[in-house]
Amino acid sequence: MSVGIRHDDLRRRNRAMVISAVRRAGQPSRTEIAATTGLSHSTISAISSDLIQEGILTESKASETVSLKRGRPQVGLSLNPEAAAVLAVVLSLNFLSVAVIDYAGQVVAEEQRRLDTLTMSRDELIDECVAIVRRRLEDPDLDVRSVARIALAIQGITDSHARAMLWSPITPQTNIAFADILEREFGIPAIMENDCNMMAVALRWRDPDRYRDDFIAILLSHGIGMGLVLKGELFTGTHSSGGEFGHMIHRPGGALCRCGRRGCVEAYAGNYAIWRNARQLSENAEPVADVSDAEMRALAARARQTDGPEREAYRRAGEALGFGLGSLFALIDPAPVAMVGASAAAFDLIEPALREAIAQTAGGQYSGSISFDTEPNELPLIREGCAMRALSFVDQEIFAPGAQGKSSTVRKHVA
Amino acid sequence: MSVGIRHDDLRRRNRAMVISAVRRAGQPSRTEIAATTGLSHSTISAISSDLIQEGILTESKASETVSLKRGRPQVGLSLNPEAAAVLAVVLSLNFLSVAVIDYAGQVVAEEQRRLDTLTMSRDELIDECVAIVRRRLEDPDLDVRSVARIALAIQGITDSHARAMLWSPITPQTNIAFADILEREFGIPAIMENDCNMMAVALRWRDPDRYRDDFIAILLSHGIGMGLVLKGELFTGTHSSGGEFGHMIHRPGGALCRCGRRGCVEAYAGNYAIWRNARQLSENAEPVADVSDAEMRALAARARQTDGPEREAYRRAGEALGFGLGSLFALIDPAPVAMVGASAAAFDLIEPALREAIAQTAGGQYSGSISFDTEPNELPLIREGCAMRALSFVDQEIFAPGAQGKSSTVRKHVA
DNA sequence: CAGTATTTTTTCGAGGCTCGAAAAAATAGA
DNA sequence: TCTATTTTTTCGAGCCTCGAAAAAATACTG
Incomplete structure (x- = not known):
């Protein structure tokens, strides 16, 4: 059962709420924060003055343009970029990237590397990740003490505690506790997240009007992944x-x-x-390890040109996605869908069969109202989600901590 | 975004927590409550003394048997049965039942009625529900003023605000706002719930060890329904x-x-x-409106006796359930399953094919660890869930209200 | 049977938090 | 320069929870 609310939780929660309001709104005034949080002006004043003193927020002569109004002008509050920094590491097929993001959400440094993830050993994989993080942390421009969190996103299944990769299509290795490894190596809290979940997180930040409380992000790539937000919360399994x-x-x-x-x-x-069907190979043919983006684009081009096996392959893909979504909609009710990844560029070939399939399912009654959006480039999305995830952690766990964590490393250096 | 915690929320929440602790534990002492809620003894003392004064809790010389210990004996706190009452109405195929339940959860009166729901008009259906509720409320043994909530469960789809039945297999009528109708008629807050969701709620109360944070209740009946609890919360769609x-x-x-x-x-x-397959009718044959329990038992008996079409029909049922569960487990990870309803008595015929199918799906890796429990009688379960749902509402909304509802009718009569 | 040990429950003062009202600050218009 | 207006801070009041100590209620002990 849930635990009672102790007296000191009150301040902690309301601090977290103020920080989160600032992160969302960008440069809100105290008055705006009071309005969105429902707390009184006095409370907001007290909390924000604390946060400014601690170096978490800064005052910025806000909205100079809007100072056409009478009265004392609003003072915008914004996140102090130097309050902390986080690392977003994205590991995908044959590719590793890392970005350093300041507390305000700006990328301050990044690095990318090509690898051969499918053939690398377990240790090689771990070493590459550790090395790329170390290089960033050794950057003289970066104050290492300010790095408060490392978030690592990977294609595949992670455990529900955000500690380990359980299985991934990008490597034959399984059960690598990346979060624990990085945490031990650098003494910085780390989390391990699923790539599609991070896509969903990023979409919410990018377009909160469309992707608010309930939506679906589907990755159309070599494999098919999904990130699901329900009732404003990222939906995850109980174990994974x-x-x-x-x-x-x-x-x-x-x-x-591919899963056997x-x-x-x-x-x-x-x-x-799609590749297998376009070549009219048997359904039993062993899945190939990788199909280049160029080859997929060529397939799509041929599918658009002539009504041959390529078009049929995309039709079948649409049908499978449609029935899958239909079953999903039977469980969760329809919601906006974002199609992400290289194959989202071929969504025109997929959509007709997909809609036709959905119409035959329980979600079909709403099929007109289901809207799809496409975003061919998944990598920036994943990195963005990863960064926001890490920053939210800093907001909540470090800058609005429970009694035990009151004097964290990060706080000291800012004060 | 979620709203800030006002100062007065604190007491309200902690009051609710104490009430809920008592409802769960039965007759806990103040010390036990302090332990489970994490609040201090002084706080529990203050809150429980309030609650006793308001007539919500009562002291009961608890656990006379366990008074072997030294020291001041614990005083058990229990819910005052007279603090309130709720009505649980269950409307299912050709059957309507209502039960009056006191605040401690005991059934104090009930009534059942056979109807012909499939042929009844919209108004007849509504009138029957209103009439059966009215008869209970007019019972001289019942203090009408104490009735704080009516909960109505129905087979079919309800809206997410618990106001209306949207669609149901038990009647051709659609979109009946039962909750609003009852509320207007009697001036008592009412809610409309889905039967399978109420089954899940009841299972959680009956066996909290097995059905704790994540589990699935599946109704095997004329149709197939599901109640799902994830992370300790009843899972509902966003619209329905x-x-x-x-x-x-x-x-x-x-x-x-049957849905077309x-x-x-x-x-x-x-x-x-199952009936259609057992008779070796075409898959296109129109679904029959009802198959009697006796006939289903006869089918099951034949299936157990000889390896004929009946056994094959159950095998196919198991296969469908297995692949469905497998797809579900791909989304939410495996969890304990309760098979409820008359056909759960034939689960021995279903289980082998079901397990074989699951093994071929993403949930298959855990297939050994997935455990099934059966409960052939769904009606008591639904009613129980309905009652608990209504009582929880009283606990939280009436006895631990926000500022606006401080002087409710119910409270007045108890004081 | 009186005294002691033990456990539960209540009491009481301290410390925090939020709130509303009023004051202070900062600007645009007159 | 003065006034109106809006934002922000200040201040006292009112709750709430907490820890420590006191009170209450029982079992053991000689």
């Missing part, structure tokens, strides 16, 4: 990152999937599946 | 009661479902589907 939309069953006993099972949505809609 | 497990797609374009679509899980696992 969950939301393995790509491995819902489309046709029992059907096409061979049969009939998964991915076995019809993943790049390898 | 959600969790329409029975209408996930098992085989695209497959057997004809094709290939739903229910079209293989609902009573009418």
Whole structure:
């Protein structure tokens, strides 16, 4: 059962709320914060004065343009970029990238590397991640003491405690506790997140009007992934990152999937599946390890040109996605969908069959109202989500801590 | 964004927590409550003394048997049965029942009625519900002023605000705002809930060890329904009661479902589907309106006796349920499952194919650890859940109200 | 049976927090 | 320069929770 509210929780929670209001609004005045949080002006005044003194917020002569109004002008509050920094590490197929982000959310440094993740050993994989983080931390421009959090996103399944990668299509290795490893190595709290979940987090920040409380982000790539936000909360499984939309069953006993099972949505809609069908190979043909973006673009071009096996392959992908979404909508009610990843550029080929399939399912009654948006470039999205995730942690756990963490390293250096 | 915590919320929340602790534990002492809530002894003392004075809790010389210990004996706190009462109304196929439950959770009166729901008009349906409630409220043994809530459970889809039935298999009528109707008629707050969700609520109260934070209740009946608890919360759709497990797609374009679509899980696992397959009718055959329990028992008996079409029908039901659960487990991770309803008595016929199917899905890696429990009698479960739902409302909204509701009718009569 | 040990519950003062009202600050218009 | 207006801070009041100590209620002990 949930625990009672202690007296000191009050301040902590309201501090967190003020910080979060500032992060959302950018440069709100105290009055605006009072309005959005529902707290009184006096309380906001007290809390924000604390936060400014601690170096977490700064005053900035806000909205000079809007000072057409009479009366004392509003003073904008903004996040102090120097209050902390976080690292966002993204590990995907044959690619590793890291970005340093200041407390206000600006990227201050980054580095990218090509790897051969499929053939690397466990230790090589770990070493590369540790090394790229170390290089960033050794950057003389960066105050290492200010780095408060490392967030690592990976394609694949992570555990629900955000500690480890359990399984990933980018490597044959399994169960690597990246978060624990980085934490031990650098003494900085780390979390391990699923890439699609981070896409969803980023979409929420990018377009809060469209992606508010309930929406779905689907990654159309070599595999099929999903990030799901329900009732304003990232939806995760109880043991793992969950939301393995790509491995819902489309046709029992059907096409061979990369996961070794049969009939998964991915076995019809993943790049390898589209490629396999376009070449008219058997459904039992072993999934290929990778199909280049260029090759997929060529497939899509041919599909647009002539009504051949390529077009049929995309049609089947749409059908699988449609029935999958239909089953999903039976469980959670329809919501806006973002199609992310290289194959989202071919969504025109996928959409007709997808809509036709949804119309045959329980979600069909709403099928007109279901809207799709496409975003071909997943990497920036994942990195952005990762950064926001890490920053939210700093907001809540470090700058609005429970009694035990009152004197953290980070706070000291700012004061 | 969530709202700030005002100062007066504190007491309210902690009051609610104390009440809920008492409801869960039965007869806890103040010391026990302090332990489970994490609040100090002084706080618990203050709050419970308030609650006793207001007639919500009563002291009861607790645990006379356990008074073997030294020291001042613990005084048990329990819910005052007279503090309030709620009505639990359950409307299912051809059947209407109502129960009056006191604040401590004991049934004090009940009434049941057979109807012909499939042929009744909208007004007849509403009138029957209003009439049965009125008869209970006119009972001279009942203090009407103490009735604080009416909860109505129905098979079918309800809206997410718990106001209306949107669609139900028990009647051709749609969109009946039962909650609003009852509320207007009697001036008592009412809610409209989905039957399977109430099953899940009841299971949590009955066996909190097994059904704690994550579990699934599946109704195997004429149709297939589901109640889902995730992270300790009842899972509902954003617009409707959600969790329409029975209408996930098992085989695209497959057997004809009662909902008019094709290939739903229910079209293989609902009573009418089993009956249809056992008779070796076409998958396109119109679903029959009802199959009697006796007939289903006869089918099951034949299936156990000889390896004929009956056994095959149950096998197909198991397969559909298995693939459906497998897809569900891809999204939410495996969890304990309760199979409820008359067909749960035939679960021995269903289970082998079900497990075999799950093993072929993403949930398969855990298939050994997935445990099923059966409960053939859904009605008591639904009523129990309904009652607990209504009582929880009274606990939280009436006895631990926000500033506006401080002087409710109910409170006055108790004081 | 009186005295002691033990456990539960209440009492009481201290310390925090939020709130509303009033004051102070900062600007635009007259 | 003065006034109106809006934002922000200040200040006292009112709650709430907490810890420590006191009070209450029982079992053990000789």
